[in-house]
Amino acid sequence: MISRIRRASRAPLRLSKGHSVVVGIGDDASVLRIPKDQQILITTDFSLEDVHFRREWHPPESVGHRCLARGLSDIAAMGGEPIAAFLSLAVPAKLPQKWVDGFLKGLLTLAKRFNVKLAGGDTAESPGGVLADIVVIGAVGKVPTPVLRSGARPGDRIYVTGDLGGSAAALDELYSGRKAKQSPAQFRRHFFPEPRIAVGRAVREKQIATSMIDLSDGLSTDLGHICEDSKCGAEIREGSLPLARVRKPPRQVDRKFALHGGEDYELLFTASPRTRVPPRIAGVPIREIGVITRGTKRTLITARGATAFEPQGWEHFRTLV
Amino acid sequence: MISRIRRASRAPLRLSKGHSVVVGIGDDASVLRIPKDQQILITTDFSLEDVHFRREWHPPESVGHRCLARGLSDIAAMGGEPIAAFLSLAVPAKLPQKWVDGFLKGLLTLAKRFNVKLAGGDTAESPGGVLADIVVIGAVGKVPTPVLRSGARPGDRIYVTGDLGGSAAALDELYSGRKAKQSPAQFRRHFFPEPRIAVGRAVREKQIATSMIDLSDGLSTDLGHICEDSKCGAEIREGSLPLARVRKPPRQVDRKFALHGGEDYELLFTASPRTRVPPRIAGVPIREIGVITRGTKRTLITARGATAFEPQGWEHFRTLV
Numbered sequence: 001m002i003s004r005i006r007r008a009s010r011a012p013l014r015l016s017k018g019h020s021v022v023v024g025i026g027d028d029a030s031v032l033r034i035p036k037d038q039q040i041l042i043t044t045d046f047s048l049e050d051v052h053f054r055r056e057w058h059p060p061e062s063v064g065h066r067c068l069a070r071g072l073s074d075i076a077a078m079g080g081e082p083i084a085a086f087l088s089l090a091v092p093a094k095l096p097q098k099w100v101d102g103f104l105k106g107l108l109t110l111a112k113r114f115n116v117k118l119a120g121g122d123t124a125e126s127p128g129g130v131l132a133d134i135v136v137i138g139a140v141g142k143v144p145t146p147v148l149r150s151g152a153r154p155g156d157r158i159y160v161t162g163d164l165g166g167s168a169a170a171l172d173e174l175y176s177g178r179k180a181k182q183s184p185a186q187f188r189r190h191f192f193p194e195p196r197i198a199v200g201r202a203v204r205e206k207q208i209a210t211s212m213i214d215l216s217d218g219l220s221t222d223l224g225h226i227c228e229d230s231k232c233g234a235e236i237r238e239g240s241l242p243l244a245r246v247r248k249p250p251r252q253v254d255r256k257f258a259l260h261g262g263e264d265y266e267l268l269f270t271a272s273p274r275t276r277v278p279p280r281i282a283g284v285p286i287r288e289i290g291v292i293t294r295g296t297k298r299t300l301i302t303a304r305g306a307t308a309f310e311p312q313g314w315e316h317f318r319t320l321v
Numbered sequence: 322m323i324s325r326i327r328r329a330s331r332a333p334l335r336l337s338k339g340h341s342v343v344v345g346i347g348d349d350a351s352v353l354r355i356p357k358d359q360q361i362l363i364t365t366d367f368s369l370e371d372v373h374f375r376r377e378w379h380p381p382e383s384v385g386h387r388c389l390a391r392g393l394s395d396i397a398a399m400g401g402e403p404i405a406a407f408l409s410l411a412v413p414a415k416l417p418q419k420w421v422d423g424f425l426k427g428l429l430t431l432a433k434r435f436n437v438k439l440a441g442g443d444t445a446e447s448p449g450g451v452l453a454d455i456v457v458i459g460a461v462g463k464v465p466t467p468v469l470r471s472g473a474r475p476g477d478r479i480y481v482t483g484d485l486g487g488s489a490a491a492l493d494e495l496y497s498g499r500k501a502k503q504s505p506a507q508f509r510r511h512f513f514p515e516p517r518i519a520v521g522r523a524v525r526e527k528q529i530a531t532s533m534i535d536l537s538d539g540l541s542t543d544l545g546h547i548c549e550d551s552k553c554g555a556e557i558r559e560g561s562l563p564l565a566r567v568r569k570p571p572r573q574v575d576r577k578f579a580l581h582g583g584e585d586y587e588l589l590f591t592a593s594p595r596t597r598v599p600p601r602i603a604g605v606p607i608r609e610i611g612v613i614t615r616g617t618k619r620t621l622i623t624a625r626g627a628t629a630f631e632p633q634g635w636e637h638f639r640t641l642v
Contacts, residue, residue, distance in 0.1 A: 022360060027365035027470050028535060029459065036357035039343060042441060042457055044351035044409045050448040051411075077349035087456045090372075120363060126369040127451030133363055133409045133457050139349065149348050184324045214349060229347070281456070283619035 007313050012256060019139055021085045021119045030120040032084060034139055040135060041138035041146065049129030053055040054077055054249035057174050061189040062184060064106030066263075070216065071136030072114060072195035077214035079147045079204025080140035082197065085111060088133040090126035091224040103130075114197060140204070147204050147212040147269070152230035156210050156292040158271040159277060161284045166190065166244030168261020174219035186247045193265040198282035200267055208277060209269035218262040221311040226270065226313070233297040236290035259300070260312040268319045340404045340460055342440045344608045351441040353405060355460055362459035362467065364395035370450030379494050383505060383512040384451070385427030387584075392457030393435060393516035393536065395588040398535035400525025401461035402467045403518065405440040406432060409454040411447035430570075435518060461525070468525050468533040468590070473551035477531050477591040480598060482605045483519050485540060485576035487565030489513065489582020507568045513584040515567040519603035521588055530590035531597060539583040542632040544619060547591065554618040557611035557630055580621070581633040 019038075024030040034040055048066040049055060058066070067086060075082045087107065091100060110119055116136070138145045166189030173187075183193035196214070203209045211230055213222050219236070229235050241259070243252045268290055271277050277286060293299075300309035341380045342501075344352040355361060368388040370376060379387075389406060408428065412421060432439055461467045489512030494508075505512035519533070523600045532551055534543050540557070542597070548555050562580070564573045591613055592598050598607060614620075621630035 023467065023469065028395040028533075029362040029401070029457075031399070031461070031467055032361040034355065034361060040353040040361060040458075041350040042353065042405075042407060042456070042458065044407050044441065044443050044454070046409050046411055046443050046445045046447055046452075046454075048411060048448060048452070051445055074349040078352070079500055080350070084363075086363060086365045086456070087366050090367055090369060092453075106440065120365065122365050122367050122454070123500075124367045124369055129370060131367075131369070131411075131452055133365070133367075133408070133443070133454035136350075137361075137363065137364070139353070142354075146344065146350075146352055148344065191403075212349075222615060 007050065020259065021084055021117050024117070024119045025121070028271040030086070032119070032137065036184040038139040039142055039146070041059065041075055041078050041080045041140055042135065043071050043072070044133060044135045045070040045243050046105070047132040049131070055130070057186065058191065060102030061106030063086060065110050065192050066105045067132050069111050069195050069265060071134045072116070072197060072210050073108050073214040073216060075136055075138035076149070076195050076197045076200035077212050077267060078138070078140060079200045080138035081201060082114055082116045082136050082138045084117045084137045086119060086135040087121035091123065091132040092126050092129065092293060095130065108146060144204055144207050148215050149211055149226050149229040152211040152226050152232055152292045152293055153272070154232055154294045155273055157273055157277070158236065158268065158270050158290040158292060159286050159288050160197050160215070160242065160266055160268050161281070161286055162266045163242040163244040164215065164264050165257030165261050166246050167193060167263040168218070168257035169246050169253040171261070172257065184217070189244060189246070189264060193263065195265055196267045201286050203269055208275055212267060213295050214271040215264045215266045215268055216262055218260045218280040218312065219258065219268070220260050220309055221262070222268055224311045226268065226285050227296065227298060230292070233293040233295045233299070234290055235293055235299045235301060238300055238302045240287060240289045242285065242287045251259060257260050338589055342405055342438050345438070345440045345614060346442070350427050351407070353440070353458065358462060359460040360463055360467070362396055362399050362401045362461055363456065364392050365454060365456045366395070367456065368453040372451070378450070379512065380505065381423030381582060382427030385424040386431050386513050388453050388455050389428045389431050389457070390514050390516050390538065390586060391457050392455045393437070393518060394535040394537060396459035397518045397521035398468070398533050399459070399461060400521045401459035401532065402522060403435055403437045403457050403459045405438045405458045407456040408442035410442065411445040411452040413447050414452065416451065423624040428611055434497070456501040456555050465525055465528050468530050470532055470534050470547050470550040473532040473553055473591040473613045473614055474593070475553055475615045478594055478598070478609050479555060479589065479591050479611040480609050480615060481536070481558065481563065481587050481589050481608050482517050482602070482607055483585070483587045484565040485536065485577030485587060486582050487567050487576035488514060488584040489539070490567050490574040492567065492576065492582070492602050494563055510565060510567070510585060516586055517588045517605060520605050524590055526587070529596055530592050533588055533590040536585045536587045536589055537583055539581045539633065540579065540581070540589070541581050543589055543629055545632045547589065548617065548619060551613070554614040554616045556614055556620045558621060559623045561608060561610045563606065563608045603610055
């Protein structure tokens with residue numbers, strides 16, 4: 001399998017902007033060169049069968065795409081640029097080679113779009129299901145600094161990119177058993193999510209945000225991370241949430257998916273009320289959905305009044321449906 | 322669990338020689354700063370239950386130690402210095418917390434000895450056994466360059482550090498069922514292998530080696546990697562092999578363990594016949610065991626004559642015992 005991955009990743013080693021993979025897959029370690037005004041970003045994410053995906057629900061191309069997208073989205077949330085990925089992949093002995101080919105195709109297609117080099121990794125025989133761990137290495141300038149989760153201040157406005165709930169809406173259908181398989185075309189956000197690299201980079205370079213995170217666990221959970229790390233509270237206006245439209249013809253998703261459903265991989269950021277935040281960044285719509293407050297309380301303002309807005313990330317959500 | 326890992330890794334963020342972890346565990350990605358004359362080394366290694374270890378054989382401290390040692394050894398084989406590690410760890414819901422504590426203790430004790438910072442990672446619930454993936458980030462100067470597998474030339478002498486076969490000898494006893502448990506004190510090399518960081522670094526800095534690899538899969542397999550990548554053959558003198566001594570009182574291991582057994586994590590390197598290779602480097606004995614030849618044949622010179630020396634790495638070896 002390693003030779004297949006090696007072949008699949010044969011592509012020009014020279015990367016954009018002075019980064020280069022000096023030594024790629026095949027030696028004891030890979031060697032990367034980073035320009036001297038850059039810092040390195042590193043993120044790792046598991047994609048485990050029956051935890052993060054199911055082989056009967058997700059085509060292998062989707063599993064490979066989602067595996068890399070998770071890491072790219074983390075780099076986006078720091079305002080960085082992804083440069084290389086490392087894949088650790090363990091598969092059961094009896095897994096059809098066609099599945100591995102599809103997985104790699106999905107991963108490498110996404111990697112190519114973002115000019116990310118598959119530069120190494122590890123392979124093993126899995127004692128159970130398919131186990132993948134993706135490492136994404138990014139680069140980010142020293143000035144402006146990477147955008148952390150800890151910089152939000154009371155009075156800051158809260159923004160999200162794109163729209164929310166599209167991924168959880170697909171999961172809901174899958175878990176409900178109404179359909180054994182979902183059409184990736186109807187739920188593209190779930191099967192082929194789009195990491196917001198260009199938005200994250202613009203937000204950092206233009207120093208728009210005081211804090212930023214990617215929405216992988218769901219709005220209620222990820223907003224909680226911002227509030228905890230920034231030691232503040234938040235007020236979200238339910239009516240302002242940009243609800244995803246799924247299926248063909250498109251229909252808006254239920255609000256609960258936008259509030260608590262994960263894996264949309266949109267960005268949530270906060271900005272000072274004095275900062276002019278444009279309605280689109282890098283072509284992606286930006287929506288103001290609330291405000292950072294003093295204290296630690298998170299509140300949801302609905303048509304029926306204010307309620308506590310507690311984390312119900314998709315892990316929790318999943319057990320509900 | 323993530324909070325436990327976070328606590329466990331709270332230590333000074335400033336690392337040696339100008340490297341620093343600017344942002345550690347807890348944000349979307351970790352941020353590392355590397356001095357401008359350095360390149361980055363990256364290596365990833367799985368440690369999967371029932372593939373790389375068994376919970377009934379290996380104490381959790383040993384599993385944690387071995388997990389990190391695999392990555393450190395890869396950095397050693399490039400002549401680099403490890404600076405940070407990232408741990409992706411998935412454990413079954415019912416795993417005792419004590420096991421995780423022991424695992425982290427073993428990993429962090431080794432990390433501390435090498436001044437390596439646990440700077441991030443991922444956690445998940447495992448659908449099967451314990452699944453760990455370790456990423457080690459190292460740094461290496463641009464000059465002298467990292468020592469690759471591809472630089473061996475006909476006439477070069479072949480050297481190994483330390484002694485061989487100690488790890489496989491322990492595995493042999495475990496697989497044979499003669500003992501349900503081995504004493505880590507009697508088979509230290511298997512349970513707590515020592516990555517040869519200082520040796521690797523000295524070999525690079527003094528420009529001693531033309532190629533280098535760590536002995537993780539076994540001499541016959543890893544020598545094969547050097548020969549394939551360097552497009553050459555090799556001749557090994559069986560009588561020159563430094564055989565490990567195990568148990569108390571110490572006894573030499575069977576020769577087959579030194580020839581084919583893996584996980585010793587010693588270094589194998591090649592040097593020009595004009596290079597003076599000292600008998601010890603960084604306090605570790607160095608033994609000349611053979612010579613690089615033209616062509617592609619690997620030969621073992623024994624008391625009974627010359628035979629083909631084909632890879633029988635420990636994966637293969639394991640199915641034999």
